[in-house]
Amino acid sequence: MAFNLKGRHLLTLADYTPKEIEYLIDSAIEFKRLKNAGVFPKNLQNKNIALIFEKPSTRTRCAFVVAAIDEGAHPEYLGKNDIQIGKKESIADTAKVLGRMFDGIQFRGFHHETVEELAAHAGVPVWNGLTDSYHPTQILADFMTVKEEFGHLRGIRFAYVGDGRNNMANSLMIGAAKLGMDFRIVAPASLYPEAAVQERCQAFAAASGASITLTDKVDEGVADADVIYTDVWASMGEEDQIPARIALLKPYQVNAKMMEQTGNPNCIFLHCLPSFHDDRTQLAQTYPDILEVTDEVFSGPASRVFDEAENRMHTIKAVMVATLA
Known part of the structure; x- marks a missing residue:
């Protein structure tokens, strides 16, 4: 079953229903299958994605960049020294400017209030790539890995x-x-x-x-x-x-x-x-x-940590396509 998530932010999974979360995970599993088959639907053709990073990252940055390019979008990395957010320009003003130029905004940083304020003013979907309080895109990858291993999530x-x-x-x-x-x-x-x-x-x-x-x-x-x-x-x-x-x-x-x-030998x-x-x-x-x-x-x-790391890319792709395409 498809869900209409277009225009939605992803700040914490608390804002999503169980069926919506499972839909994103199942979509990611399908995107992984397609990528492994060499199929790229280009659902985000001509979209532009702003990637704001107060905190450095390996997996989050690379996952957003590769997922965006796979789907036909252009990702623009904005490090803490590249823009004036919160220093010479307010968070709200930054959000309004970026929302006029980009179709979606990722934020990875410290205070959760920052990503909430971006979402309140951007006018486009905002995705939380990590704050001090929550890391929702990571959990999607974690649960995708669990579902690949055990075939289900309920009761795990x-x-x-x-x-x-x-x-x-x-x-x-x-x-x-x-x-x-x-x-x-x-x-x-x-x-x-x-x-x-x-x-x-x-x-x-x-x-x-x-x-x-x-x-x-x-x-x-x-x-x-388990x-x-x-x-x-x-x-x-x-x-x-x-x-x-x-x-x-x-x-x-x-x-x-x-x-x-x-x-549990299968843990x-x-x-x-x-x-x-x-x-x-x-x-x-x-x-x-x-x-x-x-x-x-x-x-x-027993380790599945690198499957899990790869799955960041597939789940982030699912989130971007679901909320933008």
């Missing part, structure tokens, strides 16, 4: 382990609550999501039949899990907190023992990337205990 036992109050934990909980999953956040109680986010997700869960569990006990949280998911222990801009986070989160490192604790591992899983980065050399996942798991047979 999904354990997010580590820093439970960041944008990934918030967004995964929203998506899982919408789609009827058995979702667990496994984290120290001091790093649970904000109460308001929890309450909102419990309401979504009541409507979908999902369950949401927050626990600081690893064995309880990962039991029977998916183990983690993220870095200190997000961009939190580097000064790394030593404290290591001390707090070391018991939550994803390793072979944790994967065994699931009791897969996911990560939004980038990841500290070996000593080949500057920060890992400075802080050897920063590894939120061991390389044994990250590079092992």
